[in-house]
Amino acid sequence: MITLALSKGRIFDETLPLLAAAGIEVLEDPEKSRKLILPTNQPHVRVVLVRATDVPTYVEYGGADIGVTGKDVLLEHGGAGLYQPLDLQIAKCHMAVAAPTGFDYARAIRQGSRITVATKYTHIARQFFAEKGVHVDLIKLYGSMELAPLTGMADAIVDLVSTGKTLKANDLVEVEHIMDISSQLVVNQAALKLKTAPIRRIIDAFTQATPAAAA
Numbered sequence: 001m002i003t004l005a006l007s008k009g010r011i012f013d014e015t016l017p018l019l020a021a022a023g024i025e026v027l028e029d030p031e032k033s034r035k036l037i038l039p040t041n042q043p044h045v046r047v048v049l050v051r052a053t054d055v056p057t058y059v060e061y062g063g064a065d066i067g068v069t070g071k072d073v074l075l076e077h078g079g080a081g082l083y084q085p086l087d088l089q090i091a092k093c094h095m096a097v098a099a100p101t102g103f104d105y106a107r108a109i110r111q112g113s114r115i116t117v118a119t120k121y122t123h124i125a126r127q128f129f130a131e132k133g134v135h136v137d138l139i140k141l142y143g144s145m146e147l148a149p150l151t152g153m154a155d156a157i158v159d160l161v162s163t164g165k166t167l168k169a170n171d172l173v174e175v176e177h178i179m180d181i182s183s184q185l186v187v188n189q190a191a192l193k194l195k196t197a198p199i200r201r202i203i204d205a206f207t208q209a210t211p212a213a214a215a
């Protein structure tokens with residue numbers, strides 16, 4: 001049995017065409033079913049639905065053999081013990097620093113001021129500001145980061161940006177591009193040794209179906 005960990009929403013939706021390329025069809029719609037283990041047309045392949053932030057943990061501890069997870073989640077998790085063979089080029093966005101228009105971020109940085117930054121991505125933020133030599137107080141949040149500067153709790157945020165609509169709707173502007181983000185295939189190292197052939201088949205099919213491989 002091969003167990004694949006996915007999160008509901010964009011990761012599940014954008015992984016479906018890759019699964020199709022591997023001849024795998026998920027037999028139930030996660031938006032309609034309350035099941036957490038979904039069968040596929042291949043009796044030896046199943047999908048488990050977990051929180052996006054839990055995908056690396058499931059794969060690390062063998063709850064799943066393989067998984068699809070954002071680079072953001074992977075960097076926060078640390079990626080310990082995970083084989084990362086492929087950037088799938090799906091769920092693309094970027095990590096950015098954003099601030100209210102009224103906050104002169106460039107000036108604060110120039111003057112070496114200490115700034116308060118709210119984010120779900122504390123590892124990425126800490127490393128980014130450390131490399132820039134910026135003094136930051138980080139406030140860990142689990143969602144709705146945009147609210148922090150609007151309520152006066154933080155000077156800026158570190159969050160994911162795709163269309164920029166969320167920032168715009170909350171009167172925030174992007175002031176730094178930290179890194180491009182896409183989703184990665186992650187594999188449990190022990191599973192790769194024990195189930196080499198079926199896992200390799202999936203990696204190869206996904207590789208063929210990703211834009212990078214086609215280019």
Ligand SMILES: Nc1ncnc2c1ncn2[C@@H]1O[C@H](COP(=O)(O)OP(=O)(O)OP(=O)(O)O)[C@@H](O)[C@H]1O
Nearest residue numbers: 009010051052053070071072073091092093160162
């Ligand atoms: N607006 C976006 N556009 C494109 N990709 C995105 C966007 N937001 C997030 N992503 C990517 O998709 C992944 C999954 O995001 P999703 O919104 O499904 O989960 P989440 O709500 O961040 O996680 P959790 O449920 O664990 O809090 C993220 O880790 C990121 O890599």
Ligand SMILES: O=P(O)(O)OC[C@H]1O[C@H](OP(=O)(O)OP(=O)(O)O)[C@H](O)[C@@H]1O
Nearest residue numbers: 009093159160161162163164165166167
């Ligand atoms: O630049 P945008 O296109 O507005 O996307 C950015 C938003 O997407 C993510 O959130 P979430 O996954 O909750 O948002 P979504 O699923 O509604 O895009 C992220 O945390 C931002 O809030």
